[in-house]
Amino acid sequence: MYAAIDPGRPVRWGFIGAGGIADKLANDIGLTEGNVVVAVSARDAGRAADFAKRHGIERSYGSYKELVADDGVDVVYIATTHPGHKSQSLMAIEAGKSLLIEKPVCLNAADAREVFRAAVSAGVFAMEAMWMRCNPLVLRAEQLIAEGAIGEVQGVRFEFGLGIPFDPTHRLFELANGGGALLDLGIYPASFAFHFLGLPDEVRTVGTLSPTGSDDIVAMQWIYADVPRADLWCSATVHAPNKSAIRGTKGWLEFQPMAWRPTGLIVHNADGEYLIPDPLDGHGFGYTAQVLEVERCLREGLTESPLVPTADTIAILEILDGARAAVGVVYPGEKGSR
Numbered sequence: 001m002y003a004a005i006d007p008g009r010p011v012r013w014g015f016i017g018a019g020g021i022a023d024k025l026a027n028d029i030g031l032t033e034g035n036v037v038v039a040v041s042a043r044d045a046g047r048a049a050d051f052a053k054r055h056g057i058e059r060s061y062g063s064y065k066e067l068v069a070d071d072g073v074d075v076v077y078i079a080t081t082h083p084g085h086k087s088q089s090l091m092a093i094e095a096g097k098s099l100l101i102e103k104p105v106c107l108n109a110a111d112a113r114e115v116f117r118a119a120v121s122a123g124v125f126a127m128e129a130m131w132m133r134c135n136p137l138v139l140r141a142e143q144l145i146a147e148g149a150i151g152e153v154q155g156v157r158f159e160f161g162l163g164i165p166f167d168p169t170h171r172l173f174e175l176a177n178g179g180g181a182l183l184d185l186g187i188y189p190a191s192f193a194f195h196f197l198g199l200p201d202e203v204r205t206v207g208t209l210s211p212t213g214s215d216d217i218v219a220m221q222w223i224y225a226d227v228p229r230a231d232l233w234c235s236a237t238v239h240a241p242n243k244s245a246i247r248g249t250k251g252w253l254e255f256q257p258m259a260w261r262p263t264g265l266i267v268h269n270a271d272g273e274y275l276i277p278d279p280l281d282g283h284g285f286g287y288t289a290q291v292l293e294v295e296r297c298l299r300e301g302l303t304e305s306p307l308v309p310t311a312d313t314i315a316i317l318e319i320l321d322g323a324r325a326a327v328g329v330v331y332p333g334e335k336g337s338r
């Protein structure tokens with residue numbers, strides 16, 4: 001079991017992977033008072049050193065193994081592409097490190113269960129980097145619903161299209177690198193719907209594949225025995241306004257300007273329409289709330305975040321496993337792969 005981190009010192013982060021999202025999180029960690037990135041690792045020592053220089057990080061390593069062995073690291077951030085998450089998480093857990101793992105935690109629910117089971121056995125903290133569940137506006141929406149601001153919730157919608165031209169070497173299309181719209185983008189609509197509506201009774205999925213066989217466009221309807229329903233959509237290649245909303249019997253809530261990284265929450269009800277601005281707007285890339293949640297959990301000695309519970313992460317991956325099967329995507333090494 002790890003020891004809760006004393007409030008007198010910062011939480012020390014070590015990064016596995018020095019790519020796109022690692023750059024953004026390093027920036028946002030630097031915007032918080034209680035956190036510092038002390039080490040970074042990449043497959044290439046030179047790239048790790050460049051990353052360290054860019055962000056003022058003390059130590060850099062050319063292997064992930066050296067990073068997890070660093071005694072000065074409290075929490076490891078797994079910032080590589082999805083297929084690496086499982087083995088890298090297990091390696092960090094074995095070294096006694098707490099973890100923030102990029103979404104999706106693993107390619108499928110079975111692997112995610114294995115990772116979280118290992119974390120529980122080792123008594124370390126582990127959380128999926130589902131920043132949306134820590135976002136202040138999402139938490140405010142939850143509070144407004146509990147206060148009855150839109151009456152009974154009747155459903156949600158959430159779309160996320162990136163509009164990236166097809167490129168077989170881009171990670172979103174490369175099956176060997178976990179490519180596909182559902183795991184990269186669709187996981188946000190799924191997490192949103194799960195948060196506000198819970199586990200669906202039935203999921204209907206339709207989708208199309210890219211020329212590499214990765215899922216490109218996927219639409220899901222989550223059906224419930226009572227009225228609520230979720231209309232969810234994602235695509236790697238299609239451009240979309242990327243809106244999200246929660247429907248209710250007395251009004252509705254809409255995240256602005258788009259579902260991904262909202263900076264405002266619009267409330268429509270019998271009182272009219274009003275905008276709640278994001279208290280973190282203009283504060284980095286929108287990940288500080290997630291960093292502060294990890295810090296809070298580590299200072300309290302928790303092994304999981306109440307905002308991003310392990311059970312939810314696994315349940316959402318189970319739904320995505322089903323949706324992926326419906327559109328016919330199997331990753332190399334998974335059961336059913338050729």
Ligand SMILES: NC(=O)c1ccc[n+]([C@@H]2O[C@H](COP(=O)([O-])OP(=O)(O)OC[C@H]3O[C@@H](n4cnc5c(N)ncnc54)[C@H](OP(=O)(O)O)[C@@H]3O)[C@@H](O)[C@H]2O)c1
Binds near residue numbers: 103
């Ligand atoms: N939370 C968010 O908002 C958000 C946003 C974007 C992405 N993500 C997630 O973050 C993860 C990384 O995304 P990214 O956009 O940062 O990706 P990226 O820049 O393309 O790659 C990140 C790192 O993954 C490793 N990597 C890339 N391709 C690889 C390959 N073919 N084989 C082995 N390792 C490879 C590399 O690690 P080295 O540096 O060690 O070489 C690379 O620096 C994904 O799981 C993605 O879903 C989250």
